[in-house]
Amino acid sequence: QSVGAQDAGFTVTMVTDTAGLGDQNFNDLANAGGTQAAEDFGIEWKVLESVDIPAYVPNLTAGVEQGPLTVAVGFLLTDAVAQVAAQYPDAHFAIIDAAVEADNVQSVLYREQEAAFLGGVAAGLMTQTNKLGIIGGQRIPPVIRYEVGFRAGVEAVNPDAEIVIAYADDFGDPDKGKELALAQFADGADILFPIAGLTGVGAYSAISELNNPGEQWVIGVDVTQEHNAPGFEAFVVRKGVDTGVYQAIEQEVNGTFTAGVHSLGIAEGGVGFEDPNGRVPAEIMTEVETFQSMILDGSLVAPSTDEEYEVFEVPAAG
Amino acid sequence: MSDSLRSRGLTMTVLTSVAAVAVALLVGAIFILLSQQNPVTAYKALLEGAFGSRRAIGETLAASTPYIFGGLAFAVAYRAGLFNIGIEGQMVMGGLAAGVFAAWNLDLPRVLYIPCALLVAAVAGGIWGAIAGALKAVSGAHEVITTIMLNYLAFQVLSYTLLRTEGWLPVNPQLQATKPSSPDARLPNILSGTRLHAGLLLGLLMALLVWYLLFRTTFGYRLRTVGLSKGAAAYAGMRWGATITIAMFISGALGGLGGASETLGLLGQQYNAPQGYGFASIAVGLVGRNNPFGVVLAALLFGTLRSGSTAMQNQAGTSKELVLVLQGLVILAFAALAASGRVQSWWAKRRGQRFDEGTDTVGVEPGVAPEL
Amino acid sequence: MADFFDINLLKAILRMATPLIFAAMGGLICERSGVMNIGLEGMMLTGAFVAVLGTYYLHNPWWGLLCALISGALVGLIHAFWSIGLRSDQIVTGTAINLLAAGITIFLCQRLWQQSGRSPQVETLPNVTSGVNVLVPIAFLLVPVVWYFLRTTKPGLRLMASGESPQAAESVGIAVDKLRYVAVMTSGMFAAAGGAYLSIGSLSLFTRDMTAGRGFIALAAVIFGNWMPIGTLGACLLFAGSQALQVQAQIKGIGISTDLLLALPYLLTLIALAGFVRNSRPPAGLGQHPTTH
Amino acid sequence: MVVQPEPQAPLAVEMAGIVKRFPGVVANDGIDLSVRRGEIHALLGENGAGKSTLMNILMGLYPPDSGEIRIDGVPARFHSPRDAVNAGLGMVHQHFMLISRFTVTENVILGNEGASFTLDRRAAERTVGETAERYGLRVDPKALIDELPVGMQQRVEILRVLYQQSRTLILDEPTALLTPQEVEDLYDILLQLKEAGHTVIFITHKLREVAAISDRVTVIRRGKTVGTRETRETTAEELAELMVGRDVRLHVDRPPSQPGDAVLQVFDLHLRGKGNRDVLDGLSLGVRRGEIVGVAGVEGNGQTELVECIAGLQKPDSGTIMIQGTETTGWNPIELREVGLSYIPEDRHHRGLVLPFSLTENMLLGNSTFAPFSSGGRIDYARTREIAAKEMAEFDVRAPGPETPAGSLSGGNQQKFIIARELFREPDVILAIQPTRGLDVGAIEFVHGQLVEERDKGRGVMLISFDLDEIFDLADRILIIYQGRIVGDFPSGKITRAECGLLMGGKTIEQEGEPIRV
């Protein structure tokens, strides 16, 4: 679908991976950013969903042919972007969540681990049962960054809290997500961190079904999904996919498009810890803020891979 | 006179086929209208996107390639009297095997590496098919069910291999794919500026081979006899079990090659996603009346739908799932028209008459060995 | 390990078995009448979607369920018309139904709610106890009902006769084709109920391809259960068990290979079909038409 | 000709000018039939004459293309068997219409379960049992059809008809599968039914049965009624002539045989069938060059198994088979063809031909791996087509051309084609089982002529037939098969039809046949 003033300057095309729109999360967020930009800059914004993997390249190519900038949303498009970018050196590309070495590709990477770390801190302090649950979609890098960041955060404030990790091997099976969530709650976890796209929606069904307000929480990932289970979202670990897309378009409009890796963390406002409904107790919030300042002044570097996680140690709080 | 018979059959086939596609597109138009888009622009976009440019044509041919393999795979099994629903899984196994083999970067010369990779794929797919054949031969297990089960098993094997075997196999769990194939194992591009690769030629070659096998060799005769009359086959001393097992191996091998042609040709590596041609392949076989050359044409039709759908989505804003809808409609339309003989009998029934229909199935004109 | 097999695991198994049972009972009725149905998956998916559709516009999940049942019957009608009326290949028709359902549902999602991947949230059917939706007991009740129907009723006997030998059935004046139309449409309704359980029973929305192959597993269950209601129920529980175990094993950190558990239903079915389960015997007239001679 | 219904007895069934066409045949071509209430009326006609079709029409399974039906004088138009049953008709089909996985009771009540939605099995079993009692049909209502012998299964069919309260019973070739003893029992049952006031239509093409059981007989030939007679006022000869349209006793005049050395020998063959009863029980026989050995017997006494063992379609449990001195036990059909065996099968639609295949392709059946049809795994279709065309001309196979699908040929022509193919490779041993089933006289004569010709070329022919006439017409030596073994071996002329019948029925005859020569 396409929005924006038709007469306006040029077209920007977003290409999704096979998951496609509707996750009310990653892809929808990117779409939101583009739609916003379309209104602000009067460009035309188009989304091409990929019916399968072979469709990545033709979709990207279609994007190239109808506009100067093509936004590839998702780690899985890495190779396709590299391929098409090489084929069209003077076209501009932005890829979210992946790094592509090419001087016409802007790789927008997020330091999810920073926000996830703060989320871990908050969760580690909020848990009553001293048990936390992670539900992953598939263990791809962005998910890993979330996971290890969160675990590091928890350990930083509550070393003896237990973290139960379960993967659905699927970003699109909410019923399975729900079963995982129910099992986690039944197992005693009281705060869930679903990093699983549509599968994560199942966690919200689970918690609203159990309906123990104030005792069990789910953490919003990327963006709030409070509407899926009103009153049960403890806080949000935000990932500004929308801003990433928006900024890329903005640069294109102002002719300031720069290739290379754009790493967006808390400092750049790319990710962040948010408590839209004021459910995080004040003292815990202050804890979170101290760690946030440590991340900002570089005295704390949240781990982003299993290796970094192994060697990670919390610096003595200054 | 037999020739006139045949040519009449042929024109009949062509007519019904065209009619079926037309019907399918018409009903499809209703859906496009439903989604408040203009069918005319949509279908124009489809043609544009499929044939509008050199690259479009390349894309269409590239998109048709896997259907050629799939359709052939289905046809071979069908001629032997088996319904191979498992082409999806056989493609996965073939693609995975080829992907891993090609990613090993063995220092083989191109002329060796590619054939070896293809062979590996054919064997992998073939075995996956032969399992279903053997099960039917041994315990009469219905191949439709076994192949469906084998599909899901194949998907499990795929994701297991890609996610859990990093240590000892050339896979990249993060990307959920095999490592990129060695350039020496890649099928060469055959139309510069497009993604069209030698897989197409391989497919056409296979069509030729399958035709020769089915209609010119003693084994082909045996296969077709077994497929049409178990009793007559036994009478002529043809071993049913062995024949269907081999037939399923060939069918699976063709599927495996299809997977390999995607992995080594189009994508360069095997991802953790079924290629998704398996079920459409049934339609390709059906639409192609399980005749190798018919299959090639049907594959072009389906390839066109697929490659055109990108343009449709882009220019007419139709949903990407429209391809599936159109494919489904094409199948139903063909099934109905293939049954048109039976349609009459059905009307006749309504009028209170009765015909003696065999339990024959759609999609084959048995007996007639098409001339080259 | 002590708390491994707890009430929650049991509930999980019941929940995961529910959609399978609905679809499997549908498949059983259909195949017992002599019509193959690999379109179960598509029928489930349709049901899942229409259940949400109905609930969304009629603001009541029960109406949603009703819509789902009707839609299932209609898809069944398509399958029946093609494979009985037109005598075209039942497997081809089933395949077409699966493709169409996958396409059309997303298609309408986009058309109606401008989101291609999923529907908005809707109200769900009530739970009877915590974690057990009202459809769960209904599914389990369906099994004895089907059993009773086949075993002790007149139409049941005639249905099985049509499945065993359409010729014989017709020769005693049973309207085989009519009977099969009804059977196929019924199987569509059951399958749709299974889909509805997923979308408005367990969850509260429709998502792309949310049946995720459960229709095929249900079909496998019918075969694994040797076309008998009770056996089929057993198969459903077995398959659901292996899924639930696969979830539980992760949470409880038990050293069972989750990959193996994921593959279990398919492996078991293959083994069963390989003849290790004795006298696996499909209806003799499966896929045949009444031909009077 | 239209039959004038006798005034005194009311007519139970009247069929007038019935026409029914099938693709390729006119099965019924203006048939008239009138059956009196309370009589046993035989419907006589060769295979393929149109008897079953006529009765299927009467039962509402096919609608007639034209013609009218009256039941008890009331015009009737049946759209389904239900209607016919409601009109008091019931049929025991030539091919049994039983569901093998159901019990006797379930089969009997099927379609006639009564008003209530649920079934009361107990009650049903009781009534079925009682009905069985009343007519002396001894069957266990709880037994599974699977486990019943053919004779019993037929009783179940009859039982069903009676259970439906039918006043008119139609039996389509009820004796085809029965042993003489079972036939006798059946006669008793039918007479009982007649006593009880039922009307019986009895389809057969065996003159003896007409005489034995019927009051009147209507003869059908190639879809037309050729006459109706009072049984006691007619003769077998007259009926035979009506049936085949000319003097039958056509003894294929042929010179006496000059038997040579043995080409086919079978020693002590054993084969266990299902329900492990011995289908073949120590069977031995021999066939010599230049003779036709006729194996007489009631269907189901091991003939099919015997042939299939010799032809390599089944493996005997023990015993030896030798062709021209080489042991061939357990060889597969191809190998057997290599040593000169050829086989004209019983069932041309499911064994002898691949109906959808063209005649050219059917020419390859069993020959595909031999020269000149193929070489090095490659089939020479052009050559095959030539051969097919040539053979078709030679054997007078009437078909548009070698590309015609075999299924569109009439049975006779199908059969001629099979024989052409089977003789093409000049075999030494010819197995022929029921080679003229379902053929018209012309075709039969042709086939018989061919077999004699082959004999005179010095080939060994083994002819198996359930039709004594055929055996007595052709065989130089007559073997009688009973329950899986040869119970008699006579030069033709050394045994009478009657004696033969006794042996076929498991009786013995005082005069000893010569010992079995092998």
Ligand SMILES: Nc1ncnc2c1ncn2[C@@H]1O[C@H](COP(=O)(O)OP(=O)(O)OP(=O)(O)O)[C@@H](O)[C@H]1O
């Ligand atoms: N359903 C059918 N479709 C086409 N032809 C048929 C059909 N049924 C019978 N015929 C043909 O019609 C003719 C009459 O068949 P029918 O079975 O009535 O003969 P019949 O007298 O019963 O022979 P038999 O003694 O072998 O039973 C035969 O040529 C038969 O092949």
Ligand SMILES: Nc1ncnc2c1ncn2[C@@H]1O[C@H](COP(=O)(O)OP(=O)(O)OP(=O)(O)O)[C@@H](O)[C@H]1O
């Ligand atoms: N069950 C059936 N279904 C369809 N067609 C049939 C069937 N039985 C027979 N036919 C067709 O009816 C025609 C006559 O078949 P049949 O075997 O009775 O030959 P026939 O009547 O004996 O002819 P002929 O005089 O040559 O012996 C053939 O075209 C045959 O294909």
Ligand SMILES: [Mg+2]
């Ligand atoms: Mg005949």
Ligand SMILES: [Mg+2]
């Ligand atoms: Mg008959």
